[in-house]
Structures are given as C-alpha cells and as structure tokens.
Amino acid sequence: xxxxxxxxxxxxxxxxxxxxxxxxxxxxxxxxxxxxxxxxxxxxxxxxxxxxxxxxxxxxxxxxxxxxxxxxxxxxxxxxxxxxxxxxxxxxxxxxxxxxxxxxxxxxxxxxxxxxxxxxxxxxxxxxxxxxxxxxxxxxxxxxxxxxxxxxxxxxxxxxxxxxxxxxxxxxxxxxxxxxxxxxxxxxxxxxxxxxxxxxxxxxxxxxxxxxxxxxxxxxxxxxxxxxxxxxxxxxxxxxxxxxxxxxxxxxxxxxxxxxxxxxxxxxxxxxxxxxxxxxxxxxxxxxxxxxxxxxxxxxxxxxxxxxxxxxxxxxxxx
Numbered sequence: 001x002x003x004x005x006x007x008x009x010x011x012x013x014x015x016x017x018x019x020x021x022x023x024x025x026x027x028x029x030x031x032x033x034x035x036x037x038x039x040x041x042x043x044x045x046x047x048x049x050x051x052x053x054x055x056x057x058x059x060x061x062x063x064x065x066x067x068x069x070x071x072x073x074x075x076x077x078x079x080x081x082x083x084x085x086x087x088x089x090x091x092x093x094x095x096x097x098x099x100x101x102x103x104x105x106x107x108x109x110x111x112x113x114x115x116x117x118x119x120x121x122x123x124x125x126x127x128x129x130x131x132x133x134x135x136x137x138x139x140x141x142x143x144x145x146x147x148x149x150x151x152x153x154x155x156x157x158x159x160x161x162x163x164x165x166x167x168x169x170x171x172x173x174x175x176x177x178x179x180x181x182x183x184x185x186x187x188x189x190x191x192x193x194x195x196x197x198x199x200x201x202x203x204x205x206x207x208x209x210x211x212x213x214x215x216x217x218x219x220x221x222x223x224x225x226x227x228x229x230x231x232x233x234x235x236x237x238x239x240x241x242x243x244x245x246x247x248x249x250x251x252x253x254x255x256x257x258x259x260x261x262x263x264x265x266x267x268x269x270x271x272x273x274x275x276x277x278x279x280x281x282x283x284x285x286x287x288x289x290x291x292x293x294x295x296x297x298x299x300x301x302x303x304x305x306x307x308x309x310x311x312x313x314x315x316x317x318x319x
Contacts, residue, residue, distance in 0.1 A: 001200050001319040002068040003233060007061030007082020008311040010209075010239045010254065010276035011112050015060040020282060027054045053283035059313025061085065062112040063209060063276060065235065069200055071178030073101040077196065077207045077235075082313060083116035091121055099127030103177055105184075106134035107209055108193035109142040118147050118154065128161035133176075135168050135184050135194045170194065185227050187211030189253040197227060203319045204230060206269075209237040209276045212253050215246055218262050228267035232319045235311070236260040238274035238293075257293040264306055265297070271307040272297075273317070286310055 007013075028050060037043050047055050062080030069075065074090070076083065090100060100122060107113060122128045132139055147156040168174060173183045179201065184194045188211055195208035206228055213224065228234055239254040257274055264272040274293065277286060290310040297306045309317065 001198075001203055001205060003205060003235075003317045003319060004066040004068060005064075005082075005275075005311045005313060005315040006066060006086045007064040007078075007080040007116070008058065008275055008277055008313055008315075009060055009062050009080075009112075009279055010237070011062075011279055013060045013062050013081045013112075014279035016057060024054055024057075051287070053287045057283050057312070058277060058286050058310065060279075061313050062115065063107070064116060065207060067180070067198060067200075067205060069178045069180055071180075073103060073177045075177060075180060075198075076102065076104045078107055078113045078209075079104060079115075079117040079120065080113050081116040081119075084119040084121075085313075087120045087122050096121075096125050099125075099129070101129045101177075102131065104130065104132045105182065105196050105207070106132060106136070106139060107187075107195070107207070108134075108189060108191060109136055109139065110191075110210070111146075113210075114142060114146060117143055118152055123159045123161045123163065124154075126160040129164070130161050131164045131166060133166045133168055133182075135170050135186070136192070137167065139165050139167075168194075185223075188213070193253075195227060197231075203232045205233045205235070205319055206231040207235045209235065210253060211237055211255060212245070212251070213255050213259050213263065215242065215259060215262075218259065218266065220266055222263075222266070224263055225267045228263055228269050231264075231267065231269040231271075233271045233273060233317060234260075234264055234267075234269040235273045235275050236264070237276045238289075239276045239278050241289075257289055258296060261293060261297045261300060261306065261308070265301045265304050268304075269306070271309065271317070271319075273309045273311050275311045277311075 061082035063078040064082030065077040067075045144156040183197045187193045193210040198205045238257040242256040242258040245256040
C-alpha cells in the first residue's frame with residue numbers, strides 16, 4: 001500500500017498567515033548567506049537542505065487520508081477539508097468524463113471530519129459512486145444536514161453522484177475492494193469514534209484518530225494493544241501533550257504523542273505517524289514535538305526500533 005495524507009489537522013483547518021510566511025522567507029534568506037546559488041540546481045539543493053519548518057509546512061487541512069492499493073477504486077479515511085484537494089487531484093488526472101468509485105471510511109461525524117464533502121467535486125458528477133462506511137447510524141443524516149438550508153446553497157439530495165451508506169459492525173472483518181479487508185473498533189470520544197484496521201497483502205495500516213487513552217490504563221491487557229498489534233503503519237491521534245491530556249484537556253477525547261509511543265511499543269507496531277495536529281501548533285512547534293517524541297521512544301524502549309513521523313499534508317508513506 002501507499003498511504004497519502006491530504007489533511008492532518010484536528011478540530012478545524014489552520015492556514016499559514018502572512019507573518020508565518022514572512023518568517024519562513026527570512027529564515028531561508030539568513031541561511032543563504034555565503035551560499036553559491038548561481039544555478040537552478042544549486043538553489044534546489046539549498047532548499048532541500050533547509051529544515052522542514054523553513055522549506056515546507058505541515059499544512060492546514062483537516063482529516064483525510066488515502067490508501068492506495070493498486071485498484072482503480074479509491075479508498076479514503078474521513079472527509080475533512082483535505083478531501084477537496086484529493087478530489088481536484090483525481091479530476092486533474094482523469095477529467096470529469098471517466099466515472100470513478102470511491103470508498104470512504106468515517107471515524108465519526110464531527111464537523112472537522114465531514115466539512116470537506118460539500119466541496120468534493122466528484123460528488124457532483126453523475127456516474128461516480130461514493131460508498132461511505134461507518135459504525136454510526138446517522139451518517140446520511142449528518143451529511144444531509146450539513147448541506148441543508150440555510151447553511152449551504154447546494155442541497156445534498158441534488159448531488160449527481162450515487163451516494164451509498166454502509167453500516168459496519170465493530171469487531172467484524174469486511175472485504176472491501178482490491179483485496180483490502182477492514183475491521184472497525186470503538187474509541188473513547190464524544191458520541192463515539194471508530195478506528196479502522198486495514199489489511200492488504202500481509203500489510204496492516206491502522207487509522208486511529210479522535211480517541212482518548214487514560215495513561216494509567218496502558219498495559220498489555222489494554223484492548224487497543226490488540227487493535228494496533230503488529231501494525232506496519234499506525235496513524236494515531238497525538239493532538240495534545242501528555243501534560244495537557246491528563247490535566248486541563250482531560251476527557252476532551254484526544255490523545256498525546258507519549259501515549260502513542262507507549263501503545264505502539266506495547267503492540268509491536270513498526271511505524272507511528274502522529275496525526276490530528278493541534279491547530280495552534282505552528283510548524284516549528286510540531287517539529288520540536290517530533291524530536292521530543294523520537295527521543296522519548298529511544299529512552300522508553302531502546303531495543304525496539306520504532307519509526308516515528310509527524311504527518312503533513314502531501315506526505316506519502318509506502319507500506
């Protein structure tokens with residue numbers, strides 16, 4: 001599989017403002033002092049050597065992740081604002097004249113996870129089929145209400161694509177498309193959210209966002225250790241610091257980078273991807289959190305080589 005991230009922020013989109021852009025330009029110009037940048041190749045090489053928070057950004061779209069399996073049908077997790085760019089990418093590649101089929105797995109129905117759907121252009125094109133899976137009984141109601149008067153000018157019922165809803169029973173394994181199987185599991189979040197364990201050709205990707213884990217419950221008997229067991233890639237809600245999660249933001253329904261490391265190591269996961277970033281965290285803060293998380297993993301279990309990545313819009317990870 002190839003896992004492609006289209007939106008990685010939590011709660012709401014967070015765009016760069018002019019001060020942040022100016023600061024990146026200034027940092028790059030300062031770093032360029034004394035460099036020989038007389039050719040395009042030299043410029044490109046210099047940019048590639050800059051720290052990620054200077055040369056790039058973690059992005060601002062809310063949750064949307066694509067799993068590429070080699071099938072001509074698409075598989076997505078969540079419909080945050082990132083799905084707009086995903087849809088535009090598909091249309092840019094194939095145009096509107098070739099009907100496509102989309103399979104979407106919904107963790108839950110809070111607004112940051114559905115807000116991109118009204119701007120998902122393939123939903124407006126007849127011939128496309130969009131099949132939406134989840135363990136909430138009100139999936140259709142939530143999407144219809146989002147596109148109802150007076151909050152949006154285009155009613156859900158007028159969309160051109162065929163839109164189907166499939167309710168999943170937690171704990172049961174389903175075959176979906178292209179040899180992919182999936183099992184959902186309930187998570188601790190207001191109104192419940194659901195994680196998904198995807199399997200394809202002996203590779204396992206777990207998508208587990210919007211879930212809170214009490215630090216004192218983390219041991220080998222904790223149910224999520226089994227949900228995450230031997231995952232090749234674990235996409236994990238690391239929105240808060242541990243200090244915030246166990247104090248001022250306790251029972252807010254999100255987890256932390258430290259808990260992510262603990263669970264990944266207990267479960268024998270190979271690659272932890274921190275996801276659903278706090279919108280007030282800028283690129284430099286997210287980079288510091290990533291460095292601290294990697295250091296904690298080294299100290300916590302030196303024998304287990306856990307790869308740790310902080311997700312950003314546009315990130316691609318082969319599995």
